[in-house]
Amino acid sequence: MPEDNLENTGELENDDIMEPEPSPDQINLWSELENSTNQEILEREDLFAGLPQDIKTMLTSETTSIKIISIGQKYGLTKNQILILARFIKDIFLDPDEDVEIPILINSLSSNLNIELEKAKTIFLEINNEILIPSLRNVPDIPDIETPLERPVPAVSSTNINNNIIDLKNPPK
C-alpha cells in the first residue's frame, strides 16, 4: 500500500510504531556477552546443535556432570582437570573426523590433563563404561528421515576399543 494511503486511512502512523529502547541493564548485558562470546564459542555451539538428540541429551544431563565429577575425584584429578575432562568429552563428539582413533583420544586426554598415558587410558575406559555406553546404547538402527543424523553416533564399545577405532559411520547397535 502506498505510504500516502496509509496516512489517509490512519491505519499505520509513526506514533503507532514502538521504537526499541533497551534498558541500561540490557545494554550492559549485551556488552558483557559480546566480550565473552567469541567465534570459537559460536562455532562449537553450531557443531553441538547439529549432534543427534541422544548425544545432546547425554552431554546435557546432570547425571553426566555428576559422573564426571565422581570419575575425576576417584582418580585424584584437580578441579581444573575435571573441567578439562568435561570439555574433552564434548570435543569427542564435535570432532569433524568421522573415524576417531582411540589411542589418539587417550593421548589427547593424557596431554590435556597432564597425566600418564596409562592413567588416561583407565579414565577413558571408565568414561566409556559409565557415561557413553549406558547413554548411547539405544541408538536407532535407521535414522529418522525427518531429523537426519547430521553427525553419525560415535558410541564407543568395548569391541571398538579393541580395534582401536571408533567407527563413526557404523556405531554399535
Place this chain on the structure above:
Amino acid sequence: MNNISNQKTKDLYGLGDYNNNQIKAFAELFDAENISPNIVYDRRPDAASSPEQYIRSMDIETIPYIIPDTFAGNIGMELMQNLNIKQLEKIGAESDAYLKQTIKITLRRALQQPLSLQIKDNLLRIQKYIQYSPAWQ
C-alpha cells in the same frame, strides 16, 4: 538485543530489543485481542505480572525460547534463582550460545549477592551442574 550471528534466533518479533515496560505494553495488545500473551512472556518472562512464578512454571519444551535480555539487571538474578535443573538441561541442549553465556554471567552475579541458605544451595547446585556439564563447555 538481537545481534545473534550464525545462531538460530528464537527472538520472535525482535523482543530482545525492547525494555521490560515496552514488552508489557506489547503483551497487552495480545490480551486486548483475546490472544494469549504467553507467546510473548515465554520469550520475556521478566515482563509477566509475576515473573518468578511464570518462569518456575515454564515447561521444558518452552524454556529454550527465553531471550537473553530476560536476565538483565536485578530481575534477571531473581529469575535465575527460580530456574531448575531440568529447565537448564533443556537450555543446554537446545538454546543458542548467547543464552548459555547469559545464564553463566547471571549465575556468577547472583552468587555474589546476599542469599538465603535455600536459594544459595539451589544456585550452587546449578553452578556445579553447569561447570561440569560437557554441553555447557
